[in-house]
Each structure stands twice: as C-alpha cells, then as structure tokens.
Amino acid sequence: MSTPLGRRIRGVVLTLGSLFAAAGLAWSQGPSRPAPPDLSGFWINQYTPDLSVALGAQPPFTAFGAERWRTVDTSKDPTGHCLPVGPSRGFTAPFPFLLVQNTDTVSILFEYQSIWRAIYLDGRGHPDDVAEYPYFMGHSVGHWEDDTLVVDTTGIDERSWLDTAGHEHSAKLRLTERFQRKTPDTMQWTVTYDDPVYFTRPWSITRTFTRGKPDDRLLPYTCNENNKDVEHLRPHQPNLNYKHTPDAKPATKPPGGPGR
Amino acid sequence: MTRWMAAAFLALAMCAVDRPLMAHHSFAAEYDKNKPITITGAVSRIEWANPHVYFYLDVKASPRPGTWAIEGGAPNTLYRAGWRKDSLHIGDIVTVHGYLARDGTKLANMSKVILADGREVLGGQQDGGPSAPKRPGQ
Numbered sequence: 001m002s003t004p005l006g007r008r009i010r011g012v013v014l015t016l017g018s019l020f021a022a023a024g025l026a027w028s029q030g031p032s033r034p035a036p037p038d039l040s041g042f043w044i045n046q047y048t049p050d051l052s053v054a055l056g057a058q059p060p061f062t063a064f065g066a067e068r069w070r071t072v073d074t075s076k077d078p079t080g081h082c083l084p085v086g087p088s089r090g091f092t093a094p095f096p097f098l099l100v101q102n103t104d105t106v107s108i109l110f111e112y113q114s115i116w117r118a119i120y121l122d123g124r125g126h127p128d129d130v131a132e133y134p135y136f137m138g139h140s141v142g143h144w145e146d147d148t149l150v151v152d153t154t155g156i157d158e159r160s161w162l163d164t165a166g167h168e169h170s171a172k173l174r175l176t177e178r179f180q181r182k183t184p185d186t187m188q189w190t191v192t193y194d195d196p197v198y199f200t201r202p203w204s205i206t207r208t209f210t211r212g213k214p215d216d217r218l219l220p221y222t223c224n225e226n227n228k229d230v231e232h233l234r235p236h237q238p239n240l241n242y243k244h245t246p247d248a249k250p251a252t253k254p255p256g257g258p259g260r
Numbered sequence: 261m262t263r264w265m266a267a268a269f270l271a272l273a274m275c276a277v278d279r280p281l282m283a284h285h286s287f288a289a290e291y292d293k294n295k296p297i298t299i300t301g302a303v304s305r306i307e308w309a310n311p312h313v314y315f316y317l318d319v320k321a322s323p324r325p326g327t328w329a330i331e332g333g334a335p336n337t338l339y340r341a342g343w344r345k346d347s348l349h350i351g352d353i354v355t356v357h358g359y360l361a362r363d364g365t366k367l368a369n370m371s372k373v374i375l376a377d378g379r380e381v382l383g384g385q386q387d388g389g390p391s392a393p394k395r396p397g398q
C-alpha cells in the first residue's frame with residue numbers, strides 16, 4: 001500500500017488495531033487494583049501461653065469442650081513430645097518467624113520447631129480429603145482484602161493444642177486469620193477459632209507482631225536433639241475445679257470472616 | 261531478729277526470686293513450684309541444646325549430695341539475651357535457686373544461677389518473647 005490513500009488506510013488500521021489490543025489487554029486484566037502490601041520479614045511474636053488471658057475469659061465452651069478443659073493433663077502437651085505446634089500456636093510461641101510473601105504463596109517459617117506453614121493465594125480451595133489426611137499445621141488458603149491478608153485454614157490435626165495452658169480443638173476447627181501491617185514495624189494478627197465441637201460460637205483474639213532488627217536471623221531448633229523433659233513429666237490436671245457456665249450469647253459470625 | 265521479722269524477710273526474699281513463667285510446655289507437669297530449692301556445687305557438664313539448656317552440678321552438701329541436673333531456658337532465648345556456651349565454665353562454683361522435679365530425681369528447674377563472686381549467669385531467661393532479659397554485664 002504505497003499510495004497516499006493506502007498509507008492513510010494502513011495508519012488508521014494500525015491505530016485502531018493498537019487501540020483494540022490495548023482495550024483487550026486491559027479488559028482481560030480486570031480493573032487495576034493497588035498491589036498488596038509486602039508483609040515479608042522477620043517478626044517477633046507476642047508470647048501468649050494462655051489464650052483465655054488474651055480473650056479476657058475462658059472461650060465459650062460447649063459442655064464437651066468445658067469437660068475437656070476441666071480434665072486436661074498438661075503433661076500431655078504435644079509439643080512436650082516434639083509434636084508440631086499447630087498453625088495458630090506457632091504465632092503465640094515465644095520464638096520469631098520469617099514471613100516470605102510471593103504472589104501465589106505466603107510462607108511462614110517458624111523458628112519454633114523449625115516448622116512451616118504454606119498459604120496458597122492462587123484461588124484454590126481446600127483438598128476434598130483434607131479431613132482424612134490432616135496437617136498438624138493445617139491447610140491454608142488466602143486472599144487479599146485491600147491491605148489485609150485473610151487466611152482460611154482447615155484440616156488441622158486434632159492432636160495439636162491451641163496453647164500451652166491446654167486449650168484443645170477438634171478436627172472440625174476452622175481458623176480465620178487477618179494479617180495487617182499497622183505501622184512499618186508492627187503487624188496485627190486477628191485469629192478466629194470456629195470449632196462447633198468445642199465452642200458454641202466463633203471467638204477471636206488479636207495479637208501484635210513486632211518487626212525484628214535488620215540483622216536478626218532464625219536460630220536452630222531441633223526439638224528432639226536433647227529432650228530430657230519427657231522422662232520426668234508427671235500427670236498434672238490444674239483445672240479440676242473449673243465450673244462451666246453455659247454460654248448465653250447466640251451464635252454470631254465472626255467480624256470480617258469468610259462467608260460460609 | 262524476731263520471728264515476725266524473720267518471716268517477713270523470708271517472704272521478701274521469696275518474692276525476689278524469679279517466678280518461673282509458663283514455658284512452651286508445662287512447667288507444672290515436671291516441677292513443683294511449692295518446692296523451691298537452693299543448691300551449690302561445681303559445674304561438671306554443660307549441654308547447650310534444644311529444647312532446653314542443661315548443666316550438671318557436683319553437689320557435696322547434704323541432704324542430697326551427688327550429681328544434680330539443672331534445666332535452664334531455651335538456647336535461642338539465652339543466646340539473644342547475650343549468653344553463650346561458655347557463660348558457665350566447667351569447675352565454676354555456682355549456687356542455683358530453682359524448683360525441684362516432681363519425680364524425686366536430682367533435677368531442678370533454675371530460676372537464678374549465681375557465681376561465687378555474686379554475678380548472675382544464664383539469668384532472666386523467661387521464655388517471655390520480645391522483652392529483653394537481663395544481659396551479661398548489666
């Protein structure tokens with residue numbers, strides 16, 4: 001097309017083609033949204049050996065949950081036998097973690113027990129058989145709500161404990177966690193415990209993680225290299241006088257939790 | 261010193277000894293907080309390992325002479341507080357304030373370890389998270 005008309009037609013076609021291509025690209029990517037904040041870094045936990053202290057009361061136990069609490073034997077703490085700490089207790093233990101954030105995954109590397117959590121952000125759900133093949137650290141999927149990472153965890157092996165005090169859970173436990181940086185060096189974590197076997201309704205606590213110093217590093221932790229506690233543990237049931245008062249509040253959805 | 265004053269002094273002294281915080285697994289399943297103990301001996305062995313640092317004392321005095329095992333804090337917590345494997349040396353004469361094991365063995369959980377010259381060592385080792393325990397030399 002070397003005539004003036006031909007060149008003009010070519011120009012129009014190229015321009016229109018570029019415009020359509022750009023529009024198509026924009027349409028396929030959806031409306032533009034700001035990139036999520038980067039939560040990566042070395043974070044120090046707010047040590048919480050007893051969740052009821054953070055909550056300000058015992059959790060809203062079912063009759064079954066209350067009886068489990070009343071009779072719990074703290075010598076049976078799974079971590080005392082080097083079994084994994086569980087997904088939420090890793091964030092209340094007195095050891096730091098490294099958070100590594102990518103587009104499709106967030107990895108949590110806990111110093112305690114040198115154990116990890118993988119949070120999948122690619123839109124997948126939980127495996128159909130996760131209840132039959134549970135994880136001590138649970139199976140986690142997440143998504144961003146503006147600047148908050150929202151994580152949904154199921155398939156948590158019921159042998160894990162929720163804390164050092166001895167709050168337990170069933171295989172039906174579902175955790176909802178919200179991670180949000182409040183300042184450059186602090187991150188707020190709100191965890192909601194939803195377990196109809198143990199609790200009459202979901203309940204939540206909030207803790208604050210503090211960023212470590214630039215030269216902080218994860219230190220080694222191999223639990224069973226010299227675990228001499230095991231042979232000296234004796235049964236200990238500190239809650240035998242616990243009096244359960246059935247929960248008066250109706251069941252409510254946790255604030256900001258995922259739809260069910 | 262009257263009995264009243266002695267009792268008050270003892271009560272004050274007890275308050276000064278660090279209370280053991282709930283560790284990452286149950287203190288009370290292994291140790292008896294109603295059985296505080298003070299023993300003095302020479303360090304014969306140090307185990308700087310997870311989940312807890314241990315050291316062993318050669319105790320000469322009655323009523324229970326022999327080798328005592330002393331359980332301390334977590335190595336990572338101690339390390340971050342500035343303590344090291346050689347903070348205690350083989351042969352150091354130390355006094356341990358602690359709590360007796362429930363099973364009757366020569367085992368105690370330390371709350372304070374004091375060298376002959378009065379300096380504290382491996383101290384402030386509560387598994388207490390970000391608040392810094394006492395550093396050596398402070």
